[in-house]
Amino acid sequence: MSRRGTTSRETDWLTVFLYFGLVLVGFLMIYAVGYVDSPEMFDFSAKHGAHLMWIGISLIAGLAAVITDARFYKVFAYPIYGIGILLLVLVLFLGKDIAGARSWFELPFGIGRFQPSEFAKFATCIALAAYLSTLNITLTKGMKHRMYAIGIIMLPVILIIIQGDAGSALVFTALFLVLFRAGMPAILYMLGSIVAILSVIALIFKPLTILAILLLFFSIVYIGNMKTRQLWWLLGFTVLATVTVLGSRYDMIEYALTLDGVAILLLKTLTWQERRGQLVTFVSVILVASIAYSLSVNYAFNNLLQSHQQDRINVWLQPSKSDPLGAAYNLDKSKTAISAGGLTGRGFRQGQITGLKYVPEQSTDFIFCTVGEEHGFFGTATLILLYISLILRITFIAERQREDFTRYYAYGIASILFFHFFVNIGMTMGVMPIIGIPLPFISYGGSSLLSFTILLAVLIKLDSTRLTRN
Numbered sequence: 001m002s003r004r005g006t007t008s009r010e011t012d013w014l015t016v017f018l019y020f021g022l023v024l025v026g027f028l029m030i031y032a033v034g035y036v037d038s039p040e041m042f043d044f045s046a047k048h049g050a051h052l053m054w055i056g057i058s059l060i061a062g063l064a065a066v067i068t069d070a071r072f073y074k075v076f077a078y079p080i081y082g083i084g085i086l087l088l089v090l091v092l093f094l095g096k097d098i099a100g101a102r103s104w105f106e107l108p109f110g111i112g113r114f115q116p117s118e119f120a121k122f123a124t125c126i127a128l129a130a131y132l133s134t135l136n137i138t139l140t141k142g143m144k145h146r147m148y149a150i151g152i153i154m155l156p157v158i159l160i161i162i163q164g165d166a167g168s169a170l171v172f173t174a175l176f177l178v179l180f181r182a183g184m185p186a187i188l189y190m191l192g193s194i195v196a197i198l199s200v201i202a203l204i205f206k207p208l209t210i211l212a213i214l215l216l217f218f219s220i221v222y223i224g225n226m227k228t229r230q231l232w233w234l235l236g237f238t239v240l241a242t243v244t245v246l247g248s249r250y251d252m253i254e255y256a257l258t259l260d261g262v263a264i265l266l267l268k269t270l271t272w273q274e275r276r277g278q279l280v281t282f283v284s285v286i287l288v289a290s291i292a293y294s295l296s297v298n299y300a301f302n303n304l305l306q307s308h309q310q311d312r313i314n315v316w317l318q319p320s321k322s323d324p325l326g327a328a329y330n331l332d333k334s335k336t337a338i339s340a341g342g343l344t345g346r347g348f349r350q351g352q353i354t355g356l357k358y359v360p361e362q363s364t365d366f367i368f369c370t371v372g373e374e375h376g377f378f379g380t381a382t383l384i385l386l387y388i389s390l391i392l393r394i395t396f397i398a399e400r401q402r403e404d405f406t407r408y409y410a411y412g413i414a415s416i417l418f419f420h421f422f423v424n425i426g427m428t429m430g431v432m433p434i435i436g437i438p439l440p441f442i443s444y445g446g447s448s449l450l451s452f453t454i455l456l457a458v459l460i461k462l463d464s465t466r467l468t469r470n
Contacts, residue, residue, distance in 0.1 A: 010464040012397060018390040019456055022441035023449070025383060027051060028348070029370050030444045033363045035349045047363055047444050050112060054446035061450055062457035070465040073458055074405050077130035081152070084123030087116035088159040100306060101164035117168040118451035120156045125412035125455065128152050128175060132182045133404035140183040149179055166309060167435030174419035178411045195293075202294035203301060204317050210294050316433040330366065333359045334428045338372030338380070345376030363444040365436055368428045383442075387421045397463050406462040413455050 031041060031048040038046035044053060073080075087105075095102040096113070104113040131137065131152060137145050153175045160169040180189055201210055301310060315328045337353040346352065351373040353359060359366050372380050391414050398410035417440055424439040426432030438448045 010467075012393070012460055012463055015390065015393050015397070015456065015460060018386060018393065019441070019453075021386055022390070023055060025371075025386075026367070026439075026442035026444075026449075027055065029367055029374075029442060030363050032349045032351065032374060033354060033357075033367070033370055036357075051444050051446070051449075054112070054449050057446065058450045058453035062453045065454055065457035066461045068461065070462055073126055073409075073462065074130055074133075077126045081123045081127030084116070084120040085155060085159070088120055088156055088163075091116050092159070092163060095163070100308065103160065103163040103165045103168065112446050115168075115445075115447035117156070117160050117163070117165060118447040120160070121171065121416055121451055122455050122458070124152060124156055124172060124175065125409055125416070126458070128178060128412060129405050129407075129409035132178070132408045138183060139179060140185070146179070146184065149182075150176075153179075164306070165436075166305075167437045170423075170435060171416060171419055171437060174415040175412055177415040178408055181411050182408060198290060198293060199297050200317065202297040203313065210291065312434040316427075316430065330360050331427075331430050331434065334362075334366050334369040335430060337369040338429065341373045341376035341379070343377045345372070345374045345379055348374055350374060364438055365424065365434070365443065366428055367439050367443045368425050371442075372428075384425070387417075387440075391418050391421070394459065397459065401463070401466055403462075403466065406459070406466065409462065410459055413459055416455075417452070 027048065030051050034047050038048070040046075041048065042052065043049045091103060091105060094105065096104045096106050098104055098113075103117055104115050107114055128149065131149060132139075139146050139149060153172055157169045157172045160166075160172075176184075176189070176192075180186070198210075301313070305313075315331055333353060337351070337359055340346070340353060351370060354362050354370040354373050359369055362370055368380070368383075371383055375382075394410050394414040394417070398407045398414065401407040401410070420437055420440045423432050423435065424437055424443075427434045438445050440452045441449060
């Protein structure tokens with residue numbers, strides 16, 4: 001078989017069917033949202049009509065990707081990445097400001113808008129795969145190689161953050177999972193997870209409360225390593241930490257500081273008796289570093305983030321303190337719509353909350369609540385099953401490859417797709433922050449649909465020629 005050709009026997013039809021299933025669901029949901037304003041399904045002046053046009057454009061682009069020689073993608077991976085970076089730079093000067101972010105190009109002839117960050121996902125995936133599959137590149141020990149790989153990911157992240165689109169920038173961090181698959185040490189991911197958890201804690205609790213929590217944690221670890229495990233020490237530190245938390249909560253800072261100091265002195269005294277000075281030194285450094293980091297997170301949150309970004313994080317972490325008519329309005333209406341669907345939903349085009357547009361951005365970021373209200377638990381479960389099936393299929397395709405290039409490229413797609421799927425559905429239910437990213441293949445938006453279509457089409461092409469490439 002020629003590398004240029006792709007026969008039907010070698011095409012992964014399950015991936016193709018899953019793709020068309022999700023695209024069909026997306027079009028029907030967008031049509032259901034706009035049905036009140038435009039009941040004509042093929043009204044190209046309405047959102048569902050415009051989305052149908054983008055489906056056609058995406059299918060043409062996908063077909064072009066499939067008939068292209070498979071060798072093209074690896075040979076021109078870096079030039080494609082360069083084009084993606086160039087577009088991210090140009091949009092800073094020529095782009096259109098929308099919702100506080102300059103991340104869109106206005107297309108001519110009324111076609112719509114194009115978001116370069118969507119194309120950058122494909123460009124970054126293919127460049128990262130090309131680099132990781134290069135001979136003698138290893139992430140297990142080579143620090144220089146790790147830095148290059150991280151740089152490929154972080155360059156578009158920085159440019160997108162400058163645009164003011166933090167949500168799209170976060171998507172690229174999913175590609176660190178590809179580095180883990182390529183041999184990046186697991187300890188780095190553990191440290192990253194700890195930093196992420198501490199960041200969330202820093203936005204919820206006061207620094208003194210965090211100090212008390214850390215003191216309690218390290219005290220338990222310390223007592224667990226004592227030669228003589230005395231229960232009263234554990235009880236004493238538990239009471240001390242509890243009092244400290246309460247003191248911090250009710251603004252009794254001087255008492256909290258006093259109790260924290262007593263805790264540290266007791267820990268040092270105990271360590272002197274047990275001859276474990278190194279452990280106390282390590283704990284003290286961790287405590288100081290943790291509090292310093294907590295203070296820096298609070299500073300960045302209050303001084304670097306825009307007000308609407310702060311509101312979105314507050315809605316997620318502290319919903320009881322959020323304005324129900326302000327930043328919390330979207331989430332409240334979204335959860336109401338999903339719960340109103342019950343088991344079987346109200347029926348196609350019968351959504352009352354979504355049909356009457358009580359949920360802002362319900363055809364884009366909050367499209368999942370339309371599925372929930374109209375088709376209920378069974379509909380949302382089916383949609384989630386389609387996504388899980390597609391992600392697992394992509395993972396299966398990755399593992400059966402002979403070439404590292406295709407394997408890493410497939411894992412890049414799976415990582416980005418999972419991030420979009422998990423975060424978007426999570427934010428409509430309040431378990432993830434509202435960061436404004438679409439639900440792949442479902443949300444209205446030509447750039448997103450085109451990007452994910454090209455991502456999958458290239459994978460289908462590469463996979464179909466896996467038996468003929470060295």
